[in-house]
Amino acid sequence: PHRIPQLHRRDPGRRAMSGDGSAAGGDDGESLAQQATEQAEQQEYEATELIIMIVLLVVALSAGRVLHRYRVRWLTESGLFILVGFLFGLFVHTALLSAELQEKAEKRFFFNHELFNLVLLPHIIFEAGFSLPRDLFFTRIGAILVFAVGGTIVATVFTWCVLVGFSYVGAVVPLSSVECGALSALISAIDPVSTLTLFKILQVHPELHNLLFGESVLNDAVSIILFRAIMRFFKTQFLIGRDLPATIGAFLEVSFGSILMGFGVAAASALLLKASRLGHTGDSAIVEAGIFWALSYLSFLAAEALD
Numbered sequence: 497p498h499r500i501p502q503l504h505r506r507d508p509g510r511r512a513m514s515g516d517g518s519a520a521g522g523d524d525g526e527s528l529a530q531q532a533t534e535q536a537e538q539q540e541y542e543a544t545e546l547i548i549m550i551v552l553l554v555v556a557l558s559a560g561r562v563l564h565r566y567r568v569r570w571l572t573e574s575g576l577f578i579l580v581g582f583l584f585g586l587f588v589h590t591a592l593l594s595a596e597l598q599e600k601a602e603k604r605f606f607f608n609h610e611l612f613n614l615v616l617l618p619h620i621i622f623e624a625g626f627s628l629p630r631d632l633f634f635t636r637i638g639a640i641l642v643f644a645v646g647g648t649i650v651a652t653v654f655t656w657c658v659l660v661g662f663s664y665v666g667a668v669v670p671l672s673s674v675e676c677g678a679l680s681a682l683i684s685a686i687d688p689v690s691t692l693t694l695f696k697i698l699q700v701h702p703e704l705h706n707l708l709f710g711e712s713v714l715n716d717a718v719s720i721i722l723f724r725a726i727m728r729f730f731k732t733q734f735l736i737g738r739d740l741p742a743t744i745g746a747f748l749e750v751s752f753g754s755i756l757m758g759f760g761v762a763a764a765s766a767l768l769l770k771a772s773r774l775g776h777t778g779d780s781a782i783v784e785a786g787i788f789w790a791l792s793y794l795s796f797l798a799a800e801a802l803d
Contacts, residue, residue: 552584621796639707663676
């Protein structure tokens with residue numbers, strides 16, 4: 497009878513420990529709930545961002561069809577896409593009167609470089625290369641490489657020097673030498689969509705059209721390689737004697753490494769499709785196309801992972 501009350505006695509130290517444990521458990525629960533709320537908000541913003549991107553894309557494509565139907569030549573399709581994006585950005589900055597909403601929109605509705613580089617860009621490059629007339633391309637491969645590689649490098653170096661000079665005299669926002677080089681590599685590869693559209697309307701010589709089209713396919717790759725090579729040596733100051741040879745080496749490494757990676761994945765894809773004999777049955781066309789797309793996408797991701 498005297499031992500039963502002793503079973504219900506509690507040590508003050510143990511009670512304090514129990515109270516601290518409860519407080520710690522409560523803090524952990526609150527942090528987990530806060531993380532779950534932030535993740536839910538992030539998914540909501542990402543879904544909204546994708547919806548806005550799809551709606552703007554549909555609007556721009558539909559308006560582009562209208563331009564072609566009524567033969568509007570003073571505004572090209574690429575200019576129309578820029579105009580649609582500009583109008584949406586103007587709407588975000590002017591129509592949202594609340595400062596809190598503007599701050600949220602500026603933080604959330606930004607250019608997602610990961611989505612562009614890993615999802616959109618590979619398919620753009622693949623479509624351009626897949627639709628390229630190979631016969632005309634390889635018969636003029638020398639001239640195309642001169643324009644694509646040499647022309648892009650010359651344009652990048654020239655723009656780089658101009659930006660460094662403007663930044664030195666204070667004509668533009670102060671930028672380091674490497675920042676000027678990275679920006680020059682990004683803007684030196686001009687997308688000739690408007691020029692190709694004009695060539696198609698004017699029905700110019702096919703050789704001129706294919707030279708420009710082949711150059712447009714390769715100059716994007718050259719620009720990306722230049723950007724990666726410059727960003728590998730991101731320093732506050734770019735010294736020509738010290739960093740230029742390393743940049744050239746990185747350019748050659750990324751260039752030939754990407755080419756070898758593409759050849760390797762293409763050879764493996766050909767062997768896999770040949771061994772599986774998917775093309776010999778009529779019900780495997782979708783599977784064959786899916787494997788072809790997945791392995792083509794794999795070459796880009798493998799080159800990105802090994803960079």
